[in-house]
Each structure stands twice: as structure tokens, then as C-alpha cells.
Amino acid sequence: MVADACFRISHKRPFHASSDTTHRYVLRPFRFGKGKTTLGSTGGEGRQGEAMKAAGLIVMPAGFFLAVAALVLFSDPARRGAFVVCGILVEALGLAVALRAHMQDQRGRA
């Protein structure tokens, strides 16, 4: 989707189609529940990335509960608003950690 944009940014050659062609129609049996799963990785970096991602994702519901708690604990709209914003910031922090873990995982795979 960002292909053209990436091309312009990176000045790479466009996606190049080779002259190799295939007219073979390969019919394969349906394999249910077999094959490799792509979640995680056997390497240390992959495990670390998964743990980091899990930590980030656990932080996100904590931000949600902070926002809900603000409704119950405070009646002043300003305090409520401040705590709800804090809750969203906590969620953003969790998301940032999870995204960072994904980047680390990608680097490990490459």
C-alpha cells in the first residue's frame, strides 16, 4: 500500500518482476492445524521480545482500570479528566513497549 511512497523515499528500484513464469496450477490438500506457527521465535531475542510485548499488553488494561477508577473516586470533573488522561497515557506507554518489542523481534528475525 505504501509501496509507491516507500519507493520515493528510499529511491529503491520498484518491485521488479522477473521473467520466470509458471503456468503450473498446484493443488494442495487442505492441512488443518499443521504447519509452522509464527508466534515467537526459538532464539533468545524472540523470547525477550515476546516477554516485552506481554509486559506492554498487561500495562494497557491497567490504564483502562485507572480511567474507570477515576470515575468512581472523583466527582470533580477536572480531577476526573486528569486521571482519565493519565489512564490513556499509561495505555500509550504499554502500546509503545509492545511496539518496541515488535521492532526488536523483527530485527532478530531479519
Add this chain to the structure above:
Amino acid sequence: MNLPPLEQAVPDTTLALAFGVLMVAPLAIAGVALINTGLGRSRSAAQSLLGCLLIFSVSLIAFAVLGATFAGAEPAVAFTAAGKSWNWIGGGSLLLARFASLRTEQQCGVIFECLAASLAGLIPWGAGADRLRLAGGCVAAAVLSVFLFPLLAHWVWGGGWLAQLAPMFGLGAGFLDGGGAANVHVLGGLSALAVIWVAGPRKGKFPKEGLATAMPAHNAVYVLFGCLVALVGWLGWNAAGAILWLHAAPAALPATALNTLLAAAGALFATFAVTRIRFGKPDASLCANGWLAGLVTSSACAALVSPGAALFTGVVAGIFTPLLVEVLELALSIDDPTGAITVHAAGGLWGLFAAGLFAPRPGQLLAQMVGIAALLGVCLPLSYVLFALLNRLVPFRVDPDGERLGMDLHELGGGAFPEFVIHRDESYR
């Protein structure tokens, strides 16, 4: 714009109008399906479009059989805390057994929810284009329709705790979302991120050195035509949502339609300008994304804000869409061929925030922010955990051989364009 109280009964003529515009709403799904297909590769086109039809069917059946039970208006799980009753999960009959005894308004609501669940399922499918198996996509859509969508639909549309923020805490009119920006687009967009995390990027997308490899969309005509088709569907979607969930009078529908058009047009113009300035020439696929992001923002705020605010909301969405797409791909290594995370998740969140910002009710902004906090805190963690577990049972990703051949040949045994020459890309040499 002032809406009537939610308790007011809906007249029959208004319901007839709602049913009429609801019948146009599937065009939004058709548009998204075309966009998903066009933004993928040509060797996966048939699998992508067939997947859209399959996911539509699976989501619809899953929601009708099980999901509607939890989305129902009757509270099934509610507890009292701090002197307030918190309504978390709805209760209803399995297989919509009591559908005939529902009021016409509720019946239209169920149809709306069925379509909304289907659209939510299509969003992650687009994000996983060119590597997601049909079985994996269907299972993910079924899980969304049975667990996550009904939960959010009950919170927002079924009288759940988010809808009750007004009587419970005096926050505006409670969390408002007439067109499904929250439980369709934000849910779908965040689930798309979860699917991408679980399935991984396309082979050769992120090489060891250098920037991400360019993998162009195979058919810009599908994508741009899909945008036009989606616009028609969105007009029906927002109008039906305004009547059914916000209890808007028919007199408010022209303003809703105008706001939808303005948001889309403003977003397209902004994306066109941004890509023109940034890359020297406008980018067709990013412009399509901007258009769709404008429509997504209109889902949240078209029935609530003034035309000027709708235009501003669309323009902002059009500005951040190309920039965020670029950041996600180049900086965060997220391979999202359709831009689903940016368009649906970010666009939806911005629309919900803007609805609170520009709605003429005190406390509405705080209600919308509580809703945003709920969406972020629940959708992504839950969908990731569910998809990661499902991936152990039904692998989402096709095997490397299938990815090399293309999804059409691998999963369907034939291509979408059999008279065309099928190429092999340089990343597999």
C-alpha cells in the same frame, strides 16, 4: 446539533427510513473488500476477495448464533460498585430465537450489528493480505464476532456501562458512537495490529539492510472504485446508526449525510496535498487511505457535530494518515498492506475524540475519552491473546512455499487473472 432524549420512542416512518438506508450499508463492506483486494498482490487477488465473502458469512453466522446473545440489551452480568450498577455483558437468546418478538427498532438494530460485525472482521483480513490463510482469517473473524464485538456493542449500543455514563456520572449524553467507529473500526484496526504481530510480515518486506521493500498495490482502479462504493455505503451506515443508536430525527439526516461527505472530501484533499508536497506527486493508494480515514472519522461524529467541525476532523485525518502509514512501515516495521491500523484504529480514535471535542454538550469530551480508554485497554490485549492462542491451533500464516506461489494458486488452485503472466519477485531469488 441537539439530539432528542434516548428514551423517546422511534416513529414507524423513521424506522422505515432507517431500514431503507440500512439496506445500502453493505456497500461499505463491498468497498472495503475491493480496497483490500486492490491493495494486495495480483497473485492473491481471488483469495483476498473470496476471503472477504467468507469472512462476511462467517462473521454474520457467528454473531447471529452466539454473539448477539452477549450484545443484547438485557444485562446478564452487572455488578454494583460505588453505589452504581455496572452493566458489562448483555444477555439474550441463542440463535436469535426471540428475534420475532423484538420491537422493529431492535430488529433493525440486530441487522445493523450483524453488518457491523462483518465489517469489523474484514479489517484484520486486509491487514494480513498476501500471507493470511483463509482458515486463519475465518477463525479470527469468528472470534471477533463472538467475543470482542458483542462485548463492545453491548457497552456502546446495548445500554452497557459506557452508554450509561450520563445517568451514572453525569458525563454528557454518555459515550456516543452512531456509526460504529468504536466497536467496528477501532476494534478492527487494533485487531489488525494483533494479526500482524501474530502472522508476521510478508517475506522479503523487511530486509536485513536498508529500508522496507516496496510491494505495490496490484490494482489502483479497484482501490479507488472501492472508495466510491464505500462512500455510498457509509452514507447509509451513518444515517441508519444516527436513527437507531442516537435516536436522531429524520430532519437531522441531511446534516449527517453532509458531514459524512465533508469529512471524506476534506480528508482526501489533505492527503492529496500532503503526498504531493512530500513525494513530489500525489500517491493514489495513500489518497484512498485518506478518503477512507475521513469516512471512519465521520462514523463517530457525523451525527453530532457541525459541518465545519466535520470538515476539520476530516482534514486532520487526511493529514495524519499518510504520515502514520509511513511511520508504521518504515520506523516500526509493521507490514500493513491496506493501512488498516492507521485508517481504522487511528481514524476511529480521532473521530471519537473529535465527537467529544465539538459536541455541544458539557462532559461529552470526558465521556468520549473514557470510551477511548476502554477501547485501547481492552481491544488490543484481548485480541492479541486470543489470536496468539488460535494461531497455535489454526496457523494464521501460509507456509513459505505458499507465499512464494501466491495465495491464489496455493489455496484456490487457480489465479484471479489466468490470462496474465504470473511473475516471481526478486526477493525469492
